[in-house]
Amino acid sequence: MEYYALKPPTGRPSWDYFLLYSASLVKRRYKGTFYFPGRTVLPVFIFNKKPDLDAFEKISRNDLSRSYKMICVKCGLCCVRNSGAFMFEHEYRKIVDQEGYPAVFPSKIFSIYKFGEVKVYFLGTERFGRCFFYDSSRGCTLRPAFKPIICIIQFCTLFAKKNGKIFLKVAVKNREGGASPVYKPVNHIEYNRIVEFLRAKVKKFTYRYR
Numbered sequence: 001m002e003y004y005a006l007k008p009p010t011g012r013p014s015w016d017y018f019l020l021y022s023a024s025l026v027k028r029r030y031k032g033t034f035y036f037p038g039r040t041v042l043p044v045f046i047f048n049k050k051p052d053l054d055a056f057e058k059i060s061r062n063d064l065s066r067s068y069k070m071i072c073v074k075c076g077l078c079c080v081r082n083s084g085a086f087m088f089e090h091e092y093r094k095i096v097d098q099e100g101y102p103a104v105f106p107s108k109i110f111s112i113y114k115f116g117e118v119k120v121y122f123l124g125t126e127r128f129g130r131c132f133f134y135d136s137s138r139g140c141t142l143r144p145a146f147k148p149i150i151c152i153i154q155f156c157t158l159f160a161k162k163n164g165k166i167f168l169k170v171a172v173k174n175r176e177g178g179a180s181p182v183y184k185p186v187n188h189i190e191y192n193r194i195v196e197f198l199r200a201k202v203k204k205f206t207y208r209y210r
């Protein structure tokens with residue numbers, strides 16, 4: 001088994017959707033999203049044979065051991081406002097056919113590298129761009145197997161873990177080629193306090209703007 005990271009996006013839709021589409025086809029191989037110090041935040045996958053090297057690059061175990069694994073505390077902040085979440089056609093078909101969602105989402109066809117035309121469905125159809133699948137009491141209502149790739153691999157990077165310790169992002173450092181998070185360790189009391197604060201903030205927002 002070897003570790004491979006999804007290559008970084010460039011801001012060009014043809015390339016960035018190509019990367020995400022490639023990742024959406026191998027969701028089950030996802031291991032986590034990691035910050036590689038001095039570099040960037042990248043989703044990592046495990047493969048038992050060489051993947052498409054246009055989309056993935058090999059990561060050494062040494063690099064992985066020095067990285068920070070992103071943690072999602074499921075506060076919902078990135079779902080309730082300008083979620084920007086989307087699904088590819090095959091992800092969308094799965095929830096319509098297997099979960100029975102009658103939902104019709106706005107969509108757009110993109111011409112992407114290698115795969116040609118792909119249809120993308122945008123999920124932020126509710127007030128303030130809230131995701132259609134977000135429920136103010138239950139959070140994301142999609143079962144993990146049905147979550148779109150973008151929601152699986154993308155993190156706000158606020159919390160991370162490394163060697164059994166939890167870290168909080170306290171700053172962002174600008175460097176050539178992008179910005180890097182600066183992490184400091186936090187104890188469980190601080191961690192729980194911040195998580196509770198975030199969840200309460202999101203709850204207040206969703207109840208206020210139902």
Ligand code: SF4
Pocket residue numbers: 071072073074075076077078079154155156157158
């Ligand atoms: S804002 Fe961060 S912690 Fe909250 S749900 Fe999104 S990714 Fe998870």
Ligand code: SF4
Pocket residue numbers: 078079083085123131132133134135139140141142147148151
């Ligand atoms: S699909 Fe779920 S995780 Fe993704 S934006 Fe919607 S509510 Fe959030």
